[in-house]
Amino acid sequence: MSERVLRVGMLGCGNVGAAVIRLLHEHRDDIQRRAGCHLEVARVAVRDLAKRRDVPLDASRFVSDPMEVVEDLDVDIVCELIGGNEPAGSLVLAAFDRDKPVVTANKELLATRGRELFDASDAKGLDLYFEAAVGGGIPLIRPLKESLTGERVRRVLGIVNGTTNYILTRMTDDGSSFDDALREAQRLGYAEADPGADVDGHDAAAKCSILASIAFNARVVASDVFREGISRVTTEDIEFARRLGYVVKLLAIAELDDTERIAVRVHPAMIPATHPLASVRDAFNAVFVEGEKVGELMFYGRGAGGDATATAVVGDLITVARNLVADARGIGCTCFYERTIRPMVEMTGQYYILLRVEDRPGVLAEIARVLGDNAVSIKSVWQEGTGRDAQLVFVTHRAREGAFQQAVAELHALQAVEEVRSVLRVEAEE
Secondary structure, eight states, X not given: OOOOEEXXXXXXXXXXXXXXXXXXXXXXXXXXXXXXXXXXXXXXXXXXXXXXXOSSSOGGGEEXXXXXXXXXXXXXXXXXXXXXXXXXXXXXXXXXHTTOOEEEOOHHHHHHHHHHHHHHHHHHTOOEEOGGGSSTTSOOHHIIIIITXXXXXXXXXXXXOHHHHHHHHHHHHHOOOHHHHHHHHHXXXXXXXXXXXXXXXXXXXXXXXXXXXXXXXXOOOGGGSEEXXXXXXXXXXXXXXXXXXXXXXXXXXXXXXXXXXXXXXXXXXEEXXXXXXXXXXXXXXXXXXXXXXXXXXEEEEEOOOHHHHHXXXXXXXHHHHHHHHXXXXXXXOOOOBOOOBOOGGGOEEEEEEEEEEOOSTTHHHHHHHHHHHTTOOEXXXXXXXXXXXXXXXXXXXXXXXXXXXXXXXXXXXXXXXXXXXXXXXXOOOO
């Protein structure tokens, strides 16, 4: 085995960073065989030098200034685990300026500034690896980027946020309200004190843009992704979904249409209870990849957590180290094509809509007229309750998104409709 030593500079030492340090220590012999060198943590930047950390590392290696890590001449590889856009973005660019490859788990940074980062790494011929940015410990990026190079991926569909999946699981299995399920997720550490990034869909949208960029070899940023969160999903919706044979999940969907346009969206949706994604529970993640030749592939596992995510980071560190030893570079940016984003209003799909209505003759006909005028065809309908509790539940055939939203706007204004209680998309093949 080679006695060469490559030194890693770590930016951040939270749950993931600490787990990375422990894995590099515990598996050092296996890592040496795989990487062809020793991997050693040389410097670690942290906010609080006084905080005690459960890692096999001398306190002298911790510093408070992250630039000290990037500029350290003994550091060969920079591992960015701070998160967010800044200072993470500037630190990654500074690492490239100093001819150092980077491993990151920063989905937000990649989803917003991917072009800038990959242009900088390409200009220097340096590696930028990011397996842990999507799906935690689930191998997703490399299979899409390398193993499926010979395939034409048409669709990526998945559950990529563990917090929202846990909340929806509790609402489905226990009948919990959204607020109660969120509080439980926070108690268990699945949700932050401010859960907006998760429940409003921002986290899933960032991951969706990264997956779309790799799957379709074109640059997609987080702002391209249509986004709806789960905060308006009710126990009523969950129950009606069950009666219809569906389960409600927050889905990230990326598609390449026949005109080579990319459609990217994140929203709650009803999926058939028989679909494999319907059985993905609690904080687990799963992603379906559909290709012309391979058909459907499913990647499933723990999508978050320090230890699971650290395995992906360490895998990237080993690959980058092996490339350095061989004086080589891995596959860089694969966004070869300029593709346009298909507007959400042009998408087609099925829809579920729950209305509270006046309990009198002719109401159904009035609603059907509004839907029909907007080319929205009704697949099924039934009434729940009477009097002031009268409700109508509709599931449509496939319709154009823009036309359906226009119909919903007109239903809001219809005297016979007292309240549009819920609208959800239905992801099912007619």
